[in-house]
Amino acid sequence: MLRPTNSKTWRPDWVALRRLLLQPRVADAALESALDAARARQPLPVIWLLGKAQSGKTSIIRALTGSPNAVIGNGFRACTRTARGYDFPADTPVVRFLDTRGLGETAYDPREDIDYCESQAHLILGVMKATDLDQAEVFRVLQAVRRRHPRWPVVIAQTGLHEAYPPGAGHCLPYPFDRQPWPPAVPRDLTRALHAQRAGLGTLTGDSAAHWVPIDLTLPEDGLEPADYGLAALWAAIGEVSALGLQALLGGDAEVRDTFARTAHPHIVGYALAAAGVGALPAVDLVMVPAVQAKLLHSLAAIYGQRWSGQDLSEFLGLLGLGIGTGYLARLAGRGLIKWVPVLGQTLGVLWGATASGATTYALGKAACYYFGTRRLGERIDSATLRRTYAQALAAGAQLLAGEQAAGTGGRN
Incomplete structure (x- = not known):
């Protein structure tokens, strides 16, 4: 999936990335098993x-x-x-x-x-x-x-x-x-x-x-x-x-304005938390996280009433641009690299896997909302706006996940 160009840089294999997000090679039973294990680690409020x-x-x-x-x-x-x-x-x-x-x-x-x-x-x-x-x-x-x-x-x-x-x-x-x-x-x-x-x-x-x-x-x-x-x-x-941060989870605030975005928001949060949970599992295959993200993109297309094919995904990835694709794949690979750090490798790998997996899933979801929402209105999709949406959502997703980890489910006494 990742091809080294030298010791410090990576470039994405766009064909592999497209395949991962459109047709992930993960059996439904295996994905559901991973999701169940992730949910068990972080029970619902x-x-x-x-x-x-x-x-x-x-x-x-x-x-x-x-x-x-x-x-x-x-x-x-x-x-x-x-x-x-x-x-x-x-x-x-x-x-x-x-x-x-x-x-x-x-x-x-x-x-x-x-x-x-x-x-x-x-x-x-x-x-x-x-x-x-x-x-x-x-x-x-x-x-x-x-x-x-x-x-x-x-x-x-x-x-x-x-x-x-x-x-x-x-x-x-x-x-x-x-x-x-x-x-x-x-x-x-x-x-x-x-x-x-x-x-x-x-x-x-x-x-x-x-x-x-x-x-x-x-x-x-x-x-x-x-x-x-x-x-x-x-x-x-x-x-x-x-x-518990329920309003942030469910999108009941002024930031989530139109009906489609309001409907999509808790789905994006849910998939982001699921991807974070899967990314934190000790022995998860790296293709599991893109499989969760693929389900999210299909779900969002259905919410917005939009088609979602290989051609659409190629357009979406192309508009996101090479820089975001490189960053996405580097984060996906990061856990596999970090685990080789002596002593702290497994702990750091789990933390990286959870944060990176959840934040990129949230960002993909928010970017897809802009993509589907703009296309639904028949308007031109602006690549700069799409990339800015992704970048802002990447930071917001990391903040949301940090809040969830801090809050946990410690309300019972």
């Missing part, structure tokens, strides 16, 4: 959605992930008899949501679900419909869990605010619930309901208070603007109580 049926848990998952597929029976899998998990994105997940379905229902014993979720979760996200004041079972579980895990962060979303609005009223703008006292414009019935729920929980056992966030996530046809009312406050609360 897990958000436990704790609330009654019809409280708005699925709407929250949709809003946080930007995915319309978070519906019952589509993406959820059984964890216990009544608890479900939802991994997102499905192919290379970056986060897992747990949902306990039966809270508050007759003849439901939550102990099995609670035991399972306690063994998995890093953050509890309580969900309560604002007009439903019967939350005794949810409160009981929250208090019990916090007695056992006093340092666990708890965010409570109070949902369905519009059900307490006067007829014909809309949302109170700007969003008023991130400051005290709330302005008189907040409907009195809603104010009473929100305060009654908070009083019902009382003082939460543990090291910190619960973070309460009123939100109203609706559909565009409901006619309430904005449809994601309070979502920014929910993101802020999650970021304040946890070091």
